[in-house]
Amino acid sequence: MYQTTYHRASSVDEAASLFGKSSEAKFLAGGQTLLPVMKQRLAGPSDVIDVAKIKELIGVEASGDTLTIKAATPHYDVATSDAAKKAIPALAYLASQIGDPAVRYRGTIGGSIANNDPAADYPAALLALGATVKTNKRSIAAEDFFKGLFTTALEDGEIITAVSFPVPTKAGYAKMRHPASRFALTAVFVAQTKAGEIRVAATGASQSGVMRVGAIESALKANWSPSAIDSVSIPASGLLADIHGTAEYRANLVKVMAQRAVTAAG
């Protein structure tokens, strides 16, 4: 690790102010990506501003038709939250499937979506549920937040404070785990919103990161059942291919995981 200066912020305002004073600062939440990258000397921020202990950034709250997960809430807390399990059980289940126990105790929703790994779990839920990302400056619709591999709409120094999820009528998540990293080899989140919209998002599949799957959404709109997806054709072009899965295999997984997510949603 290169030398760096560590700061523990006690408020979002303090974190933002520290960022402004540093030459090349990075926000640190659960550190499940940033710290390994720093240890390998692939990143060398001048300052690391720890936001994981800021009280206003931790917690899960349900209110009316909205479930709000504050940005520095670890995955374990979401997976075990009564509010999350009651409002959107598929989201609590998704959190229980992230990485391994060590990752789930430290990793946070804000850190996950800010990093926007193309195989991360949470982006699929945000996109399928039509979530809103709250920052210290504004609100950003999930649709506008994810901008491709490891890229988001966040501006320099902007801090995610929470993600608010509209509670759906039904939702389900199905994940084929990457055998080594335990990211999604491909995973699909399906949702029926209270407005009657069908939204399907896949992660781990596309070379452009998390994506909506229009063909499956159309099929499910006509008939909300796993068998409705049987005839859908998912092209392999534009999908990721690596030693753990060819593009054709991932195309198959988009369908199969969508079917299983529909089954899970009921």
Place this chain on the structure above:
Amino acid sequence: MGVEGIGARVVRKEDKRFITGKGRYVDDIKLLGMTYAHFIRSPHAHAKVKKIDASAALKLPGVVAVLTGQELVDDKVGNLICGWAITSKDGSPMKMGAWPAMAPETVRFVGQAVAVVIADSKNLARDAAEAVVVDYEELPVVADVRAAIKAGAPQLHPEAPGNQVYDWVIGDEAATDAAFAKAANVVKMDLTNNRLAPNPMEPRSAVASYDTAEEHFTLYTTSQNPHVARLVLSAFYNIAPEHKLRVIAPDVGGGFGSKIYIYPEEMVALWASKKTGRPVKWTSDRTEAFLTDAHGRDHVTHAEMAFDANNKITGLKVKTYANFGAYMSLFSSAVPTYLYATLLSGQYNIPQIHAEVIGVYTNTTPVDAYRGAGRPEASYLVERMMETAARQLNVDPAALRKNNFITQFPHQTPVIMAYDTGDFNASLDAAMKAIDYAGFPARKAKAKADGKLRGIGLSCYIEACGIAPSKAVGSLGAGVGLWESAEVRVNPVGTIEVLTGSHSHGQGHETVFAQLISDRLGIPISQVSIVHGDTDKVQFGMGTYGSRSAAVGLTAILKAVEKVETKAKKIAAHALEASEADIVIENGEFKVTGTDKAIALPMVALAAYTAHNLPDGMEPGLKESAFYDPSNFTFPAGTYICELEVDPGTGKTSFVNFVAADDFGRLINPMIVEGQVHGGLVQGIGQALLEHAMYDANGQPVTASFMDYAMPRADDVPSFNLSHTTTLCPGNPLGIKGCGEAGAIGASAAVINAITDAIGKNNLEMPATPDRVWRTIHAA
């Protein structure tokens, strides 16, 4: 058996320090004035080293030295050796290129060191390493064994034309061909045994120091065999004579073979400690471990098996290309020859076997023995062939095996090994009963109704352990004997220290070896200490690998304790005024048989050391040593049966049941044996389903971290159903065969046989990843 004697499930003595974080590993050692080494490694798989410019690095704070391969040459430090000479079929010795600890001229795999920075801290060494400028001229690369043997392939070593190390044969080719000519059926297969990275939990580490006044070196290192390390470092590398070099292997966190070898980094640390006059520490990080720890397996094989009209095997022909990587590691040459082809008879009566093994250089990390070492490759081949043959001949796979089992012992195979004992029907029957083999068709039908593809697969493995009779291995080219030594010291108040040349890096020797003493002398294991891993304390030792420590190391201890008993009986007889022949040892007492006259062990020990009243002419003290050289290998064997389901939608495998019926001869501590089997099975399953050390066409490793290299985790494997059928090994007095590698040897074939049964297609390579299985299911 006493409560802590042979056969008792005693909780491991060593675990208190391990589970409370009090283990003492090499990286825990800190010496006054210690410096830290960071190696500069080639990013290229094949390149000339044109120039190394360390001038900027040497100006950085805390930098003590930057040392290069040329300085090793200048100091006449020897190249790394391969300790087993193999002769090709044309009578020529194997052809090896030189392997310097740091490359002065040419690098041949990604990660090969060209220089080392020595600095006051790990971070400063790393900073300085980034300031060293190495000018490389890239050369053509060949990373795949099939490509390396083709005409016109890039050449690694001028000494080895065609990248060929040797072309070795075993068995009678003409007789084998004759058997095939008369065969009623021939089964043919192409098999790949995937390359694995060993990944012990503790990465390699070395701390070296040099005492200028005494001209004496000390090396703390992560070694499975510290005495062999000292021998090789002194005899071949010209760093220090044996009496001026102490090698200590303290607690070591797993080895699986990868810590047998003497690697460049440990050598360089030792050399650099004298060069800089400061102690030097080097600890591998995980990526360095992936790049530089010797890999395992990596065979490409074509095999054919001949059967007569009664489905009896009449012959086996095998041709294997073994990928050695860029250099020949310490025991590498023996692995695909004498540790592989000699086990190709499996558990079967095969009248004729002929095998040809071609050793090949590629621009990849060197390959050497990894848990099982050659025997997993042999067992996988034989058991995949048997399952395939059963399908082709349309007979039950268990019945085909029974039809061909060796049932008379001793049995001389056509490939050197003489099996001493075994009962292969017993282990197969036990495993079939445990898994309810007869009920499988009904379970398969039910699974099918649920949309799942269910399969069952057998693997009847045999291995050669208890390595090894020195005279026999010497005649086959081994550079060392493979006996073991021990010393038993009874202290004046009756506690006991056992010094052993075996080395425990997870095996539980501190418990198991103490159980033998408890069994013999009737004292609790808490009064026995096991001392190992230090060349200043232990007289000599060949170390731990090849499932040898109980069969060979413990037998050496038994021989030493028998000598102690003989002397102690003389002392007791003298004290009790009885005849030596009438003394028996019971519950820690030396008794005159048939009487109530007795003297306890501590009193005998005290008498030995006070020497006030010993028999005439007897030397004081109670301490004996012994060397034990086995008369044969031992032959653990057994049957593994795996039942699993494949999800046709994803190709993912889920275990339903996994049974293991092993014959390890006598068990000293069944709990520890079960742990060994669990660990071995997990490694075998890892090879079958998850693990593969891969390179791209440029020789760049694509699995150099746990983000890409899939190690098995607890939820990847089933709960195992273990049992034992026992035939005692006649070759050693305790009847021990060894249990350390069996799981890794036998498991992978059972898994692949089960998956191919489930999906109804026979050709499936390891690792059977969901993607690969799904594509195989849906292939035309």
